[in-house]
Amino acid sequence: MTATDPVLVLGCGPVGQTTALLLARWGLPVAVLDGRPARDLVGSKAICQQRDVLDVWDAVGVGAEVARRGVTWTTARTFHRDRELFSFRFADRGRSPFPPFVNISQCETEELLDERIAAEPLIEVRWGARVVGLTQDEAGVTVTCADGATLRGSYVVACPGSRGDALRAALGLRFDGETFDDHFLICDIRTDLPSWQTERRFYFDPAWNPGRQVLIHPCPDSTFRIDWQVPPDFDLTAEEASGGLDRRIRQVIGDRPYEIVWKSVYRFHSRVVDRMRVGRVLVAGDAAHLVAPFGARGLNSGVLDAENAAWKIAFVLRGWAPESLLSSYHAERHAAALENLAVTGATMRFLVPRDEDEARHRLDVLERAATDPEARAQVDSGRLAEPFWYVDSPLTTPDARRPFPGRPARGDVPVPAPGILVPDCPVTVPGRADVVRLRQLAREGVTVLVGDDAPLPSLAEGPAGGPPVAVHRIRDLDAGPTLREALGARPDELWVLRPDAHVAAVLTRAADAAPAIARLLARPQQDPRAPRHSQARGGTLHEGLQVV
Template sequence: MHIDYQSLRFEYRRSPDQSAAQLAHHPVVVVGAGPVGLATAIDLAQSGLRVLLLDDDRCLSNGSRAICFAKRTLEIFDRLGCGDRMVEKGVTWNLGRVFHRDDPVYSFNLLPEGGHRRPAFINLQQYYVEGFLLDRAGALPEIEIRWNNKVAALGPREDGVELTVETPEGEYRILAEYVVAADGARSPIRKAMGLESKGRSFRDRFLIADVRMKADFPAERWFWFDPPFHPNQSVLLHSQPDNIWRIDFQLGWDADPEEERKPERVIPRVRALLGKDAAFELEWVSVYTFSCLRMARFRHGRVIFAGDAAHGVSPFGARGANSGIQDAENIAWKLALVLRGEAPETLLDSYDSERVAAADENILNSTRSTDFITPKNESSRAFRDAVLDLAKDCAFARRLVNSGRLSLPSTYCGSPLNTLDADRFEGLMVPGAPALDAPLRDGDWLLRRLGGGFTLLHFGAASPVMPESETALRVVNITPEDDAEGLAATRYDARPGTTYLIRPDQHVCARWRRFDPEAVRAALRRATGRG
């Protein structure tokens, strides 16, 4: 059944909290029902926590907005129970092509090896992502969503955060033990707390045109530098579901945003790319300016900022929404442990340190991409064009071409939750790294086996026995027969007896060449902030 998620309107409903004699108490209040807020609420609810989700609107996002969702994000969606719907609806792609003027420069494959359940990327309009997450949230009785409920003020108390909420029927107040602010780039909560996001804005503007048409372009990422149909600027083309294509046109800083949104300005640009006889309709148009910025800290007492409320990057590289979903998975398991009394409140400080470092990495890559795409003087442009000319024949120059370094999962190498290696390992699965998937026997997959709690991943003929611990710990044993293609052992540099401790967000936090229950217990305490 097809649902037009853009046309959905949600009714305001009066809640019992509005007439309660005393302040209603909620363990967690999530503010903002975008992808990050919904993912946070679902993750918390799957841990058994009650979650109140407040949104000041009564609809999902308008227009495609974020469209590129990376393999790591899809794996998180799998754990949240809606990955299959995302992939089935989305346009799968692994390949990208770069052009300079009329000439192909080179192509690249973001997932050159097999043995992964999910592709490098799918393209899927943000309103579908929000809609599928909303459907999943609706299936979880622990989540209550209140539309047309705007947080107007908040203040700290010893036992939590007091929120003043505006509705069509007036204000009411509630008490939250913790608040997750996922209320977007303009974040009213950030403003109400007198906090800022600081960084750099770039003197350039880009036009997004979502075009409905039937075209023969492959499902790939195509990027042009200085094409003849849009000289001295850059253009990006992406396929989306429902025969919609995303086209980004660089406009320059002097462009008038209001004028450039008008169909009489947009249509000639699209025709120049597609040809004068091309049949198409404009689906959605927007003009934006690049900014790379973040808050100094993402945790302020019992208020935690996530997604665009905490950090922002330019769109090339698809680092915004993907990073926000990683924020959600990072904070959810930590809040769950703290609220259940299984970890000290100081565990939440690791959210700040891990995700601030991730934001800095994204901002660095996004800034470099923007500087390459939009050179600010003649010498920068001459360097860029020379690199593009060399890249046709020279592999070393291709590493310098930057049409947007595409989103990669964060590796928390410096996290205080990690236990340093005592044994020698090779490969990518260092403490702090996101766990890699691998095919198992009978069509199963490793990440699906790991699930969403603390997991002991053991390679060997016999499963280890773990004495009781303060924190629940699952054991997943992978035998040679399970590892049908041998890829799990290869990716984890595993021998018989190799053991990994995996966090609830499926990041490695410790590894050993042999199972040692005391070492596991110590690493588990460290990973829960009690070490």
């Protein structure tokens, strides 16, 4: 790699913006290419940002501002007709400074990310750069734009969004899945509903949308997003002309003034590519996976794609890890995409029964849920976004003492273990005032946390030419019980954290730290348990690809 070989990011939506900022944070030059002539700030689009995504954005300097400008909500309520079935709040095993969810227009989030990009000298953004050709070789990637311009890069992160059909076809990717027949109407309404400002409401079969569902989210500036399930033949123009849209809105908000800020009708898709790595190209965000939005798993998952791709590309280009590390991008994020498809697919089957048996089952569950806690657990109004658990990742060293118990209850988070995102807690790093949280510390490289009774491994400076590795006694970071209790850490343990703050290993022998670090960096020559690079898992270089 030379200073003239940037990482190329295709697409300047939130996933591409996040990717570029994270790569620059690791000191890499980046060129962002977008086929649009300029930023199109139309509609609020994806509005619901999850706590751990805010934390990723905080690493590039915008998370706190997104949280400040957005509307915080902590409670999810579910109703059947006019009766509340249940509500739940969200757990935090540590002490994160961020709320569980913040609602803010995607357009405003993009503006904040643009401001950070403009202040970053390592990032160049090229609007009107529609990529029509892409070739790879052993040393890099060359893209050709519609105007004939070419640009050479070391790697490509492709995140052009849901309309990336041409790029997927050029890379030889399948995009299997389904499109749901039912349509959904979104209206962002500015009005005064003071009692609804801190909660998400989901209604099954309300009197004002019989037989279908309505979802209501609070947004900034006294705005509320209302999402109606509507028939496949729904005509928004006719609905407006007849006064039906006004009646529909007033059935929800009552007889009060309102303004329609944005409206749209759409169908849901449930699709995923068969590979998220093709040679030197990593595919991310909606270009790689589309899910129904119930649960806010689209943009949130795309940002976590970006973080996974960025640290791995950075470690490879800096010589801290072999190129085989990039195979784990597909292994981890494709599994995350499949999890999201399974979760949202189950939601859609509950929301839109496919036959009379499923419809009868849903009605039975909803009616019993009013009094039966077991039935409430079967009501599916959308399991909200959460980070994926890399418990089966080739980079994770398993711990038989901490088996993964499976998906936790709604609103809860899993107990810390290998593969789990580490809880966030305040920490004090001796001699430093710039790091005040555990995840800030973890995102600086590879971090080893050592219990009171465990010996210190010889990794504080890291191997020569290797990645940044920091070793800290847990008691030095937090003299009190908060960090120990959040982790559930025992005095004889060493915790190895990845650069994306996931737990790579929990160990009881200092000698096992080096092999665990080798494993998380995909170094098979140092750790025989680590996965070996397989061309069949996305490593094949595709030459002469043309976008048509």
